[in-house]
Amino acid sequence: MTDNKEVRVRFAPSPTGALHIGGGHTALFNWLWARHNNGKFILRIEDTDLVRSTKEYEETIMSGMKWLGLEWDEGPDIGGNFGPYRQSERLEIYRDYANKLVNEGKAYKDGEAIIFKVEHGQDISFKDIVYGQIDVMSDGLKEKDSDKLKDIVIIKSDGMPTYNYAVVIDDHLMNITHVIRGEDHISNTPKQILIYRALGWEVPEFAHLPMILGRDKKKLSKRHGATSIYEYRDMGYMPDSMFNFLALLGWSAGDDKEIFDREEAANLFELSRVTKKAAVFDFDKLNHINQEHLKRLDPSVRLSMIKPFWIEAGLPVDSHSDKFLADSLTLMAGRGQTAKEMAEFSDYFVSFEPVKKRWNSDDLDKEKLKEFFTAIFGSPEWKAEKLEDIARDFVASHEGAKMKEYAMPLRFALTGMKVSPGIFEVAELLGKEECEKRVKYFGLM
């Protein structure tokens, strides 16, 4: 890394499913390293599994990456100088090099397939940027439950290249300088090194990333619930939060900074600081990070994050100004950890209907409250401070009265909830007319 060769990294998913957490994590670290070094981030689609690969998944993966903010510099959709970027379009290339290996006696045909020969006694150790020195001898590449050395299939009977072979050809031809991928690929690396050598190519740098585990410390899978990045969007997590959270799985800046944006992360990122231990995906932490980002959002941006969830709940967002809606969310500050929660907790700003549904007046002393509400609505100015002053005066002038005895019913009537921001502020924002309508509807005045 002392040379000043441009850093080129790639994310190479196979389109056999949506972008999942593990894939997003890998893509993210590649992106980080590219941006940190002012290098290039390449997207390559590994669609050599004819049966499982689909165009739809390829598109989902790409939009998932875009959602996370991981834009690539070269890829199947935008091209580049090292294409094509879809393995199914590079078949002749794989074929040519495979034939070359056959001609040189380094591989042999077996029916339609081509197999790479593995010789005994070869040192196929390598130095990983994250894991350090990894020592392996070719004699270890045995068949399961046998002493027989296993040769490597490079071209399958259907004419498609295998993963371990295609990845070498592509990474070399695309000038990839750093191969950054999941730790589950460490065992594949020595095999790939064998192929690099047979072709006389320089081996790139390798950096393997720790796995992401579920709560039970098992590899993250569907059993653990949401695995697709999109499911998190639908649950109300924001892309900036997912980015931040994922970046913290296996990496830290070294100081105590834990909430950051993409640019800050790219500046601070170092492969040498990546952790070796598999990390457990912790929802509590994700929630916290999401909440922090939610708090920091610009009001108009925050509104754009929440709106879809109000709409989904069938609330009439169009009957309000964006200013009003954004102000109501500002008032919600700190309440709710996801966009979805925040939308649920603030529905009464958008509509009176959910309030009616929640209403339950069983234990209210309506006569006592009428006097209070009359005083409140007698306020010359509909301002939170004024309303609160009136409420306090009212409480002070009534023997044994407590603020909560009046504030809570007001909260119930206005929001239908036991919990809300300061109720006088809510009242101010809702406006006198709307408040009066709600209170009268419930017969409290």
Next chain:
RNA sequence: GGUCUCAUCGUCUAGUGGCCAAGGACACAGCCCUUUCAAGGCUGCGGCGCGGGUUCGAAUCCCGCUGAGACCGCCA
């Protein structure tokens, strides 16, 4: 079974031989604030897997053990 890897609070982590009677964050508990709930502030709980070395000195280096994981496919 073979090969490889990993091991600091429940979780994410800081820590690369002395500054560590191990720091931060999340979670949890308590207190303060308060019309409620959050937010915020403060306090607390809680960890170097075990055993041997090396060293004046080890969470940090070495060995063994134990535990966990990955890979061993004409899947990627």
